[in-house]
Amino acid sequence: MLMSALLTLLTGAGLEACQNPQLPVPVPPPPPTTSVTLYSPTSSWNAPVPGSASVDVNSATMLRTVVAAAQAQGFVIAVKEWSRPLHYTDSTTSRHTVSLTAPWAPASTMSGVPIPANAAPDPAGDGHMVVIDRSTGCEYDFWQAVHNADGSWSASWANATSTTGPGWYPHGLSATGSGAAGAAGLIRPEELREGEIKHALFFAYPDTRAGGPVLPATEADGRNTGSGAIPEGARLQIDPGVDLSTLGLNPYEMIIARALQRYGMILGDTGGGVGLVAQNPLSTAVPYPWGEQTYVDLPQSLLAHMRVLTLGRPYDNAGYVEPTGCATLS
Template sequence: MAHVAAAGIAAAGLGLLGTVWVAAVTGDEADGRIAAPEFAVACRPAAAPSPAFSRPIPPGAAIDVRSGQLVRGVVEAAASKGFVLAVRRFTVPVYEASRDTPRRNVRLTAPWAPRRVLRSVPIPSSARPDPGSDGHLSIVDRETGCEYDFWQARRGPRGGWSASWGTRAALGAGVLAGGLSARASGFSLQAGLITPAELRRGEIDHALVFHYPYTRAGGFVPPATQSDGRSRRPDALPEGARLQLDPALDLDELELEPYERTIARALQRYGMLLGDTGGAVAVFASHPQGYGENAYAGLLPDEDFAPLGGIPLDRLRVLRLPRLRH
């Protein structure tokens, strides 16, 4: 993910940034410790999961006129770079906080960040960011109804935390205002993640998020609210594009692993939304380190990236793209 928040955040001003509760750094916060109890501001819970992720694609959904050309770009990228499920790298570890989880102030270090601290974040002692260069980390605080998302999170030697960017949103929000998200497209980090429980029961009831090498420069389409797209290729996809696996495809005719079949069914019913620029075509599993055990044992290959080569990408279609936004 390239940093894209600068313009959106600067334009948003402090009023919009009130949703992430930031403040200037002071000396006694250098290691993130909070000397006295701080008020844990509650998030307004989302009334329902974001329809961008929870609503099935209706029968007869319109297909984009350029779908064939755009899908050929996806097939080409997968042939050279792979189509995978990111499990242990370049995905998102999710940790659960409790009432007793210590709260810390997290320094925000990106040069474009208008404020320097995200305050009173409940960070479990076991929390670690993803080892990839994006360093994503997400924390669930059900006590307050908040999700805390971080890009390039780092734990210091004294236990303090910093990140290039961090934000706080209501659980289930799915899509954040432009400039606030820790993901390039404006989606929350937990939106679209595949969990061990879903693979175990063989059903995913939401859209997936994927990253892709050829993300279009110059704009995005809803439900995305921002973009790090940089490709000028004619087959580049704008962030926010929804791709669907042909619902007429008979999965019983394919030699799919059980996890591939579960993912393929979700792609037929909900599709996948382009959420980020990445080196391969990849969807995301919640990182197993967030569970404190090998939660995917018996569900996925014991690899950083589980192959999805059995799913025929040439049977994807791009649903009608909304007007490009900037």
């Protein structure tokens, strides 16, 4: 494994460029300026809530905990902190071996990972970072990523998946609390510019239920045992009978509300308050309509119009790495 890692480093374009200044450092491909579809069309992220969807028998009880959390700590979009940079690469991008440092991690390295020279993780404590390789359709998700002084990369944990799959790690061990892929459910600026978000939104809240997730989630970090606690994997939806035009929403709030009504939001992590997640602007040149804000407040009245859809079945098959052709974990 040591020899393999050494060969990877010695053949990396970045090191060659340092040894030979005649070689140009690869320029990362620009992020898309129009929206792209991530994951399968039938994924729980991309499929609209069917008209026949039923409401969970405990919806009212669970929803009260959401409203209370928002009243206490807000209903926000995380933009510049606790968000996710989304970096793009291609076949010219240098490959790295990433050290995995969490004491519980079932692997110590992830090799063959393309990381552009200008990549940076989110500055908040989770240090999330997502890299999507356009040439292979592979996605690399990082938790507490660190770009070290010697140019190497490490992370508490990282894993890889396909951008044509379901947007969930089948046996957990993701970079999120629920098994969700890192780019799943993100609000992206090009979507707001185009006037439509065509997928469900990822959200976090404080009272995630202890005892495991429900599908489509494949792992959970919940600890709350209260009757109103919501399991990761639950989907909330603005009641389709609500006339959004009567709610006094500004243009970007209306785009988000339409997505919450058509696709809903899926509980993907434990966090403070009730929070949706945007692509961190450090990884895109497309501006957001709200300007330079770290967090964007959303009308809490939207939550009062929501319902919790019938929960999926409990899932307890988490805890091991699903091999992919995207990277080698060892």
